[in-house]
Amino acid sequence: MAFEYAPAPESRAIVDLKSSYGLFIDGDFVDSLDGRSFKSISPASEEVLAEVTEAGPADVDRAVSAARRAHTRVWSRMAGAERAKYLYRIARLLAERSRELAVLESLDNGKPIKESRDVDVPLVAAYFFYYAGWADKLEYAGAGPDPKSLGVAGQVIPWNFPLLMLAWKIAPALAAGNTVVLKPAETTSLTALAFAEICTQADLPAGVVNIVTGAGETGRAIVEHADVDKVAFTGSTDVGKAIARSVAGTAKRLTLELGGKAANIVFDDAPVDQAVEGIVNGIFFNQGHVCCAGSRLLVQENVAAEVLDRLKRRMATLRIGDPLDKNTDVGAINSAEQLAKIRELSDVGEAEGAQRWSAPCELPERGYWFPPTIFTGVSQAHRIAREEIFGPVLSVLTFRTPAEAVEKANNTPFGLSAGVWTDKGSRILWVANQLRAGVVWANTFNKFDPTSPFGGYKESGYGREGGRHGLEAYLR
Amino acid sequence: MTPSTESRIDVRKTYKLFIDGAFPRSESGRTYVATDGKGRFLANAALASRKDARDAVAAARKAFAGWSGRTPYNRGQVIYRIAEMLEGRRAQFVDEVARCEGITAKKAHDTVSAAVDRVVWYAGWADKIAQVAGNTNPVAGPYFDFSVPEPTGVVAVIAPQDSTLLGLVSVLAPAIVTGNTTVVLAAERGPLPAITLTEVLATSDLPAGVVNVLTGKISEVAPWLAAHMDVNAVDLTGITDPDTARDLEIAAADNLKRVLRPQPHTWSQTPGIARLTWALETKTVWHPIGI
Amino acid sequence: MATRSIKTTAKAWAIDTAISMIDLTTLEGQDTAGKVAALCAKARRPDPADPTCPQVAAVCVYADLVPVAVQALRGSGVRVASVATAFPSGRAALDVKLADTRDAVEAGADEVDMVIDRGAFLAGRYQQVFEEITAVRAAVAGDGAGDGAGGGSGAHLKVILETGELATYDNVRRASWLAMLAGADFIKTSTGKISPAATLPVTLVMLEAVRDFRAATGRQVGLKPAGGIRTSKDAIRHLVLVNETVGEDWLSPDWFRIGASSLLNDLLMQRTKMSTGRYSGPDYFTLD
Secondary structure (H helix, E strand, C coil), X not given: CCCCCCCCECCHHHCCCCCEECEEECCEEECCCCCCEEEEXXXXXXXXXEEEECCXXXXXXXXXXXXXXXXXXXXXXXXXXXXXXXXXXHHHHHHHCHHHHHHHHHHHHCXXXXXXXXXXXXXHHHHHHHHHHHXXXXXXXXXXXXXXXXXXXXXXXXXXXXXXXXXXXXHHHHHCCCEEEEECXXXXXXXXXXHHHHHHHCCCCCCCEEECCCCHHHHHHHHHCCCCCEEEEECCHHHHHHHHHHHCCCCCEEEEECCCCCEEEECCCCCHHHHHHHHHHHHHHHHHCCCCCCCEEEEEHHHHHHHHHHHHHHHCCCCECCCCECCCCECCCCCHHHHHHHHHHHHHHHHCCCXXXXXXXXXXXXXXXXXXXXXXXXXXXXXXXXXXXXXXXXXXXXXXXXXXXXXXXXXXXXXXXXXXXXXXXXXXXXXXXXCCCCEEEECCCCCCCCCCCECCCHHXXXXXXXXXXXHXXXXX | CCCCCCCCCCCCCCECCEECCECCCCCCCCEEEEECCCCCEEEEEECCCHHHHHHHHHHHHHHHHHHHHCCHHHHHHHHHHHHHHHHHCHHHHHHHHHHHHCCCHHHHHHHHHHHHXXXXXXXXXXXXXXXXXXXECCCCCCXXXXXXXXXXXXXXXXXXXXXXXXXXXXXXXXXXXXXXXXXXXXXXXXXXHHHHHXXXXXXXXXXXXXXXXXXXXXXXXXXXXXXXXCCXXXXXXXXXXXXXXXXXXXXXXXXXXXEECCCCCCCCCCCCCHHHHCCEEEEEEEEECCC | CCCCXXXXXXXXXXXXXXXXXXXXXXXXXXXXXXXXXXXXXXXXXXXXXXXXXXXXXXXXXXXXXXXXXHHHHCCCCCEEEEEECXXXXXXXXXXXXXXXXXXXXXXXXXXXXXXXXXXXXXXXXXHHHHHHHHHHHHHHHCCCCCCCCCCCCCCEEEEECCHHHHCCHHHHHHHHHHHHHCCCCEEECCCCCCCCCCCHHHHHHHHHHHHHHHHHHCCCCEEECECCCCCHHHHHHHHHHHHHHCCHHHCXXXXXXXXXXXXXXXHHHHHHXXXXXXXXXXXXXXXX
């Protein structure tokens, strides 16, 4: 008898998908002024989920005006304790609707339900709950005895953690007394629009949160809008640089959370099976669509063969497929465009002489899929060791000594995150100290928490999100 | 017999650059005239070139690992030593500040006093800033999680034009006390106190390369520093022209330097910690808790 | 002659030429297969971000790691050089040195970098030094004939004089002639383990030697300064010296090599500076 796992799909019925969605401006869903729209599709099936409105510059202007009014007249004047209660309300509503949001996120993004259900959405509620409590305690946040909000925050977020990135942006901004105009990524607008409904259910004053959907041009209109006081962006380093140039010479404050090429360093004394779990979690979590993914495995040369053997064995047990199936470990690639990029860089890796190995798995016929893949024989001089692939592709390099591991780990323009696996406490602290990265996971990987500051060194951006530090970006 | 001091010709100083702990002339061999507040000749200062800027950045990068790796206690002692050395040269600084800024000896005296006190104030921050800017994070899980501030790296500083010593130490001391290394472009017209300060730094146990001082033209040197891919942050305090500030900020975006924009300042006021924190990174470290 | 001004297109040419002349070297007790494979990747593609960047000439390793380099560089056009003859001291019996040499050649080395017996040289036993070189020459050729004209394996022989230990320019010149007469394809300054290594005056003396040797015998011998050339400025000064002393005939990787490791990244940074108009930094180039 074959010992087979039964499919266990989460029901879609919990989600009430509308055929089309407007922009959420000044407390209402409205059409765009020029009537343009685009389709949001499910990357696992290529099915059209809904029609989403594309905001033009005039729509962005309406949203910024609404946010300005709300800031001046309502939100900045409201006692912190009252703002806190709105945020607590939102946190509770998010928890109440958590299953619906998880299903919607998996549908729209392609990530496995167990991830959206157990990681993303619980964290979303947690971020709001955490920052809610700050709203009436800002004088203790370290920004001085009488901190003030900045005004209108323009926020542009990526498609890899749509609702979680929204929470990272909106929760601290609102707690600090700012109002926001937020643009979700064009391939993953739906949970942001569901969040708009939640703002309505919470009776959040009109204009405090505005959600404008669209692509790069919409984002540019937000960033360049003269009445925006603060820009927060999560996404690619190239776009981050363009934003930094565009706010140059203005009074706009800027925080950027950008790309990475994190080293995950495995020493020869590391517990191998745990390290393998950490490697898998580091690069295959969320299909590798993670800016802080452990995409460069640096393994000590004397244990490389053993680690790789066990890694391959573990990868063979990963289940790829329907994001709504509770058994699924690795879901769909978010878009055709991203899939093309992953394929291109993987081909480059092979052309450069690295050895490619993919977990044996059957990929669904429709949708965008890429098998969990590792490249061995990679060195720093390979493009796949330097460029962010943003997919389930791991580059494996070796090192001989702790100093060499650190040197290679830091030999990149990025500096977002890193991992270190060793049994030796003093070595953990030494390596953590030497790494030029904003987050260091020691004997763990890809952990997030609202109390824990997150953000990069060097070209991975500036500013921190999460914790007390995350408030600094929204206070003066 | 003691020779008469009345007739003695004084020995004047050659004002040079300060790079990697040494005092070179500009590699370009050029100088320019530093003047007092009324445009009168004070001295020929070295006119730094882009290559001097490059060498200064290389020196600062080389010094970074060692300086940032010192214990904060030790950095605090070195910075405090700078204050001691400054104090010992008060008369010289009063004279130069008065001439460069065109202020009275009395006012220059107060300014130098404030500069010494400012250095002492920042010295004390060396082993305290981590306790103010860092913390443990009470995460919802079995992990020990803490955040610590770390220096961002090599910081290019365009020094204030209006305050040639007090302004200078007010931007320089907070950058280095946390472990950054620096390349400073001194006040363009009145760079003399900055150069004399380097003589103080050279005798303060400050490792070579932690502070490098260039004298010269903002228009010639600043763009190279702002665009240099091995500079991590740029302090534009000394830029008075908004268009120049914008252009430098645009150049700084090439490698996403941390940028401190020009802003109004009153150097005599007690500073907050903003000048410490702007050139700090926050590093967060996670580790599981278990048996 | 180090004061020649090299700018714009000539400088760009000089930088690319210098890169193409590098024998990218790792000669450490701690070398491993992983280290050598990484170095080979760097040799094939010094700047992963720029496909127009030339490859280096060769990768230089110890004999036991030649198979790793051969495997990693297959089809790339980058040659594999191996040190041999009890490198770096040269203190071993001749048959040990010959076995060392055969090891390297049989493992697939395209080039063998041997060291001379400096002790014998300084003691005045020039004949012994000469005969050792001819014997190694024969072992490299794989034909035992030692006629200095290459042979079976086609591998090249570079003879390291270790000029820092020879102490005087007269000795450098004498050792250069001795090596060339004994059949060296290249003469090389140093192992990199002794300081001073390659200096401009030493390179000049050796350039004059290869120039005069060709004039006297008609045979052209290459030159490889190694050790101590760390900056683009150093490298370009050496190229100027080549150009002024022996002329264009030697300005190619076939006749002039630079043994180096850290030099490569400095050249790459200069190269990037010329194309972008701003100074670059070490984060943008790979450490391998």
